[in-house]
Amino acid sequence: MTEYGETSSHPTTHEVWLPRSATSPGHVTQRLRLIVLFLLVAANTAFAAPCQFESQGEGRVAGIVDARSVRLDDGREIRLSGIVPTATTKQALTSLLAGRDVMLRSADDTPDRYGRQSALVFIGESDTSVQAMLLARGDAVVSAEIVDKDCAAALMASEAAARRQKMGSWADPSAIKNAESPDDILAEIGRFAVIEGKVLSVRQAGATTYLNFGRNWTRGFAVTISKRTLAAFENAGMALKSLENRRIRVRGWVEGTTGPRIDVRLLGQVELLGANEPTGVRP
Structure with missing residues (x-):
């Protein structure tokens, strides 16, 4: 699995979001699989203690910088911690976050040497991080960089659910x-x-x-x-x-x-x- 950035030329291997008007049996089956997948993720994490990272502010996503970073309307560049991108991450990230209000959670808000703030990103008042959503769809891989036990467990559970369902990149036998x-x-x-x-x-x-x-x-x-x-x-x-x-x-x-x-x-x-x-x- 390779980390893909903004200039990646690798093809997208599957649709990120299904159109609401899709009524073909294939689209319906795919939609049901996604519903079941997110239920499995919820079940896997329901008995774990919640991730206790503190809030590090909020903002609106003004643009997608690359497959792992977004820019907020106040100029901050946010790096999504805890994941390594795959070929489909940037497209999925655009579908999830473009123009959305987000909450940031992390151990601290100190920027890295490139001026990026690393954080778990939550859409609105959602209790599920964007990272967990990407992992549950097979659009990212756990990086293991988050050492907090509860937060790491939640991400690993999302990835495990995607592997079971052979979602996204896990559909490839050589993954x-x-x-x-x-x-x-x-x-x-x-x-x-x-x-x-x-x-x-x-x-x-x-x-x-x-x-x-x-x-x-x-x-x-x-x-x-x-x-x-x-x-x-x-x-x-x-x-x-x-x-x-x-x-x-x-x-x-x-x-x-x-x-x-x-x-x-x-x-x-x-x-x-x-x-x-x-x-x-x-x-």
Whole structure:
């Protein structure tokens, strides 16, 4: 999966919004699927504590800057936190937010070095973030950058619902890469990818821990975790050595020259998978 910006030339793969006048069986079926999907998202998040980020102001969306940023009528540029765009994100974002009044929520409102304010974006008085809406339709992927447990869980539940329904980008069988196919992962160098596989060994070299998915440590896919990140896993009760012979899902930016690598810096980048869990479905 690739992050697409304003100049992306990749084609849109599906309609973002169905016209109200659509009455064909295909349109009706698609509309029913969307209704069921959002009910599933609501059910998955109903028992979780609400996201407690504070309000960081409000405004009206004056324009869509790119697939992950919008500009408000007061001049502020807002970067949607918690997601990585796909090929359809910008079109979906335009349909959702153009000219709409929005509320911003985040841990703080400090702009990044480009002057953008990162936040979860809510339309009007809605309790569901725009990010969750995009994820539930398969128009975005969770980035794992939001570390607040409740907020992160809500986003992951939305993405999981889309995977179950094979919505949007998840309709592509290659959306989730197989850790046993390092050449396929190498093709994603410089891109954000979601990869599943069985950890064959856990090794430490200096200040770095390696989760190896292949027996050839040089060419096989591996996850790297620095010593500074290790504490987050330990505090969550996840001993890295215990991941040997376990199936996991990992997400992040693919690096490497001979063998593909993902450098894990956040706990949310790694998910344990059940022994009998089908590919692409989260328990």
